Amino acid sequence: MTEVANIEQQIVNNKNKTNVRCQFCNSLMLKAQEGSYCQQEIDVPLMMQKQDRGADALNTETLSHFWMIADMMTFENIGFSHTVDGRKFLVCADCERGPVGYHEISSKRCYLALERVVHKDD
Amino acid sequence: MAKTYDYLFKLLLIGDSGVGKTCILFRFSEDAFNTTFISTIGIDFKIRTIELDNKKIKLQIWDTAGQERFRTITTAYYRGAMGIMLVYDITLEKSFENIKNWIRNIEENAAADVEKMLLGNKCELNDKRQVSKERGEQLAIEYGIKFMETSAKASINVEEAFLTLASDIKAKTEKRMEANNPPKGGHQLKLTESRTKDSWLSRCSLL
Numbered sequence: 001m002t003e004v005a006n007i008e009q010q011i012v013n014n015k016n017k018t019n020v021r022c023q024f025c026n027s028l029m030l031k032a033q034e035g036s037y038c039q040q041e042i043d044v045p046l047m048m049q050k051q052d053r054g055a056d057a058l059n060t061e062t063l064s065h066f067w068m069i070a071d072m073m074t075f076e077n078i079g080f081s082h083t084v085d086g087r088k089f090l091v092c093a094d095c096e097r098g099p100v101g102y103h104e105i106s107s108k109r110c111y112l113a114l115e116r117v118v119h120k121d122d
Numbered sequence: 123m124a125k126t127y128d129y130l131f132k133l134l135l136i137g138d139s140g141v142g143k144t145c146i147l148f149r150f151s152e153d154a155f156n157t158t159f160i161s162t163i164g165i166d167f168k169i170r171t172i173e174l175d176n177k178k179i180k181l182q183i184w185d186t187a188g189q190e191r192f193r194t195i196t197t198a199y200y201r202g203a204m205g206i207m208l209v210y211d212i213t214l215e216k217s218f219e220n221i222k223n224w225i226r227n228i229e230e231n232a233a234a235d236v237e238k239m240l241l242g243n244k245c246e247l248n249d250k251r252q253v254s255k256e257r258g259e260q261l262a263i264e265y266g267i268k269f270m271e272t273s274a275k276a277s278i279n280v281e282e283a284f285l286t287l288a289s290d291i292k293a294k295t296e297k298r299m300e301a302n303n304p305p306k307g308g309h310q311l312k313l314t315e316s317r318t319k320d321s322w323l324s325r326c327s328l329l
């Protein structure tokens with residue numbers, strides 16, 4: 001997981017300085033320089049949901065730091081969930097843990113949450 | 123923006139439910155109090171990147187998402203598919219018999235030149251085997267397609283199977299391109315990073 005305090009050092013010329021990988025299994029998701037930094041406040045479901053939550057209550061948190069990827073084929077390895085309310089959630093293609101971000105059907109853009117991934121080349 | 127890859131192939135996984143097209147159950151360490159959000163909504167498709175002969179290839183791999191239970195796989199699902207993995211379970215005779223039905227379904231709905239490959243999955247369960255390897259091979263010969271026994275769980279041959287299918291599609295695509303545009307001499311050199319050692323295909327999933 002990349003802490004908010006360390007986010008600034010991941011951004012060089014508005015792009016991701018290093019490769020972006022799964023925090024659990026190290027799967028390579030995005031190569032360096034392929035994502036554009038973008039700040040926006042989005043509610044993203046938590047990776048683990050409490051079982052005692054109500055039927056349609058979703059545990060979410062607000063995330064603000066994303067890599068924007070205009071063409072989904074830019075990813076090295078990534079999984080897409082089924083569509084929920086015009087969005088598909090991004091998951092690790094290997095261990096399937098997520099969401100690590102989302103894909104907006106209308107704009108075709110993908111947003112990878114900096115706080116849900118790790119930034120390292122190897 | 124310049125494309126960062128040479129080819130994009132859309133691949134489908136087809137076969138009866140439960141043959142291990144996905145082995146989701148093995149992937150999550152579910153604990154008693156939490157459930158994952160993703161396991162509830164399910165996965166639609168994945169993008170994978172491989173390299174063959176210095177060409178960077180993007181694979182977009184689709185699972186049937188349970189539609190196969192209702193035999194409702196239609197033309198829309200097959201649209202644009204360049205390769206199909208036909209998967210049966212070597213411990214389930216019925217799933218093998220149904221391959222013929224799946225092939226008929228493909229012939230009716232998919233492009234005529236779609237590249238197909240037959241996979242006998244769960245080959246780690248040899249003691250429960252109902253379909254011999256020879257029968258798998260024989261069926262593949264009958265349809266003129268390639269065959270492999272795989273184990274998504276034990277990571278046997280899964281990577282090889284995808285590389286084989288991708289390589290066959292690539293060969294076919296290049297042959298077609300050559301027929302359309304004969305090479306004018308000279309060739310393109312391109313630097314590409316080699317695949318990570320820790321390959322995605324070595325994990326517990328056909329996807």
